[in-house]
Amino acid sequence: MNRILSLNTKRAILFNNVASNRFIATSRVNVKPRQPLLNLKSAPPPPPPAPLGWRNAPSFPHVRYAGPVMYGLTLSAATFIAAGVVFDRNQQTLWDRLRQHSRQWSLFGPAQDEESILAELWREKRDMVIEKRQLMLQKFGQALDELSLPQDIKRAFWMIGEKFATMSESEKTLAGIIAINTVVFACWQIPRLTPFMSKWFLHLPGSRQNITLLTSCFSHQEIFHFGLNMVGLWSFGKVIHDTLGREQFLAMYLSAGIGANVVSHVCSLALRNSRPLIPSLGASGAIYGLVASTAVLHPNSSISLIFLPMIPIKLGYALPAIMGFDLAGIVFKWRMFDHFAHLAGASLGMGYIYYGEQHVWEPLIRKIHAIRENSSGNNGKGDGGNFMWTEPRQLKSEQSSKWTGWFNK
Numbered sequence: 001m002n003r004i005l006s007l008n009t010k011r012a013i014l015f016n017n018v019a020s021n022r023f024i025a026t027s028r029v030n031v032k033p034r035q036p037l038l039n040l041k042s043a044p045p046p047p048p049p050a051p052l053g054w055r056n057a058p059s060f061p062h063v064r065y066a067g068p069v070m071y072g073l074t075l076s077a078a079t080f081i082a083a084g085v086v087f088d089r090n091q092q093t094l095w096d097r098l099r100q101h102s103r104q105w106s107l108f109g110p111a112q113d114e115e116s117i118l119a120e121l122w123r124e125k126r127d128m129v130i131e132k133r134q135l136m137l138q139k140f141g142q143a144l145d146e147l148s149l150p151q152d153i154k155r156a157f158w159m160i161g162e163k164f165a166t167m168s169e170s171e172k173t174l175a176g177i178i179a180i181n182t183v184v185f186a187c188w189q190i191p192r193l194t195p196f197m198s199k200w201f202l203h204l205p206g207s208r209q210n211i212t213l214l215t216s217c218f219s220h221q222e223i224f225h226f227g228l229n230m231v232g233l234w235s236f237g238k239v240i241h242d243t244l245g246r247e248q249f250l251a252m253y254l255s256a257g258i259g260a261n262v263v264s265h266v267c268s269l270a271l272r273n274s275r276p277l278i279p280s281l282g283a284s285g286a287i288y289g290l291v292a293s294t295a296v297l298h299p300n301s302s303i304s305l306i307f308l309p310m311i312p313i314k315l316g317y318a319l320p321a322i323m324g325f326d327l328a329g330i331v332f333k334w335r336m337f338d339h340f341a342h343l344a345g346a347s348l349g350m351g352y353i354y355y356g357e358q359h360v361w362e363p364l365i366r367k368i369h370a371i372r373e374n375s376s377g378n379n380g381k382g383d384g385g386n387f388m389w390t391e392p393r394q395l396k397s398e399q400s401s402k403w404t405g406w407f408n409k
């Protein structure tokens with residue numbers, strides 16, 4: 001009996017040892033090896049903390065001032081030169097019509113009857129516009145006749161073409177600019193085109209793209225932003241267009257937009273450690289230039305805000321209030337709008353109306369005219385005419401009433 005009990009005890013002990021060995025072996029498989037301790041002496045020191053107020057540093061790694069500024073100046077100068085060449089060519093065509101009609105006016109000499117000369121030029125330009133309109137409608141009608149379309153569709157196209165032909169010069173120019181903005185806005189609404197639009201139609205202050213200083217002037221992502229700017233363009237653009245003429249208006253409009261983006265680029269990067277970087281997008285800088293120019297020319301004209309249409313406000317008072325709002329946005333670091341671009345556009349618009357036409361446009365046109373005369377072998381003494389006339393100007397009494405409102409107090 002004792003032998004049987006001792007044998008059973010040995011078997012129980014052996015079974016427990018085997019079971020414990022199996023458990024230990026199994027548990028060793030599941031336990032992860034302990035990681036070695038780091039060598040604190042060889043570990044690199046932690047990076048220093050970012051400066052206070054630093055934001056979006058990885059998204060704007062490139063700080064560039066000279067390149068965008070030179071690009072903006074060169075592009076604006078090229079815009080004015082191109083506009084001047086087109087203006088000189090158009091005025092030469094007008095002068096040739098006068099000579100064909102045997103109206104020999106010597107505009108390079110002392111003007112004995114300036115009102116008669118301007119009246120003749122105006123009549124000739126009006127006749128040119130009528131002839132171009134009739135020729136355009138004739139070609140458009142011939143093109144419609146060649147198309148195999150239903151008569152109702154042809155009639156609809158003819159009504160559109162006739163409406164466009166009867167538009168004034170300023171309305172055609174503004175309609176073209178609005179059409180470009182509309183196409184760009186439609187492209188922003190296509191998700192597949194978002195990377196392309198972000199690269200080529202959105203100016204980031206820290207990017208390497210300089211062309212976006214121009215393309216972002218036609219770019220809008222939100223319907224409210226797009227609609228507000230286009231209403232402002234149509235409202236204020238007509239006044240400045242009729243004052244400056246098509247060529248000078250386009251040069252001034254594009255230069256104001258480009259200059260506003262350049263100022264926003266430089267100021268945003270210069271203050272990047274104390275305020276967030278905001279990309280430039282939209283025609284607001286150029287529109288502010290038109291608003292400021294209109295306020296200089298017609299300070300007593302009244303406008304109505306979208307939110308308060310029942311309260312008219314004189315431009316002579318509205319412009320300082322708008323600029324003060326943007327100045328407050330810069331001081332208090334608001335992120336709603338590009339306040340640097342707004343202030344820059346308004347300042348460029350006012351500066352050009354006061355000094356641009358006299359000190360930029362007129363000397364440029366004279367230089368282009370002299371170069372063309374020299375290249376044609378006339379040594380600048382040809383009878384090509386004085387090409388400084390664009391559109392009927394304001395009366396001197398109206399010109400002397402600039403800023404009779406807030407700024408003269």
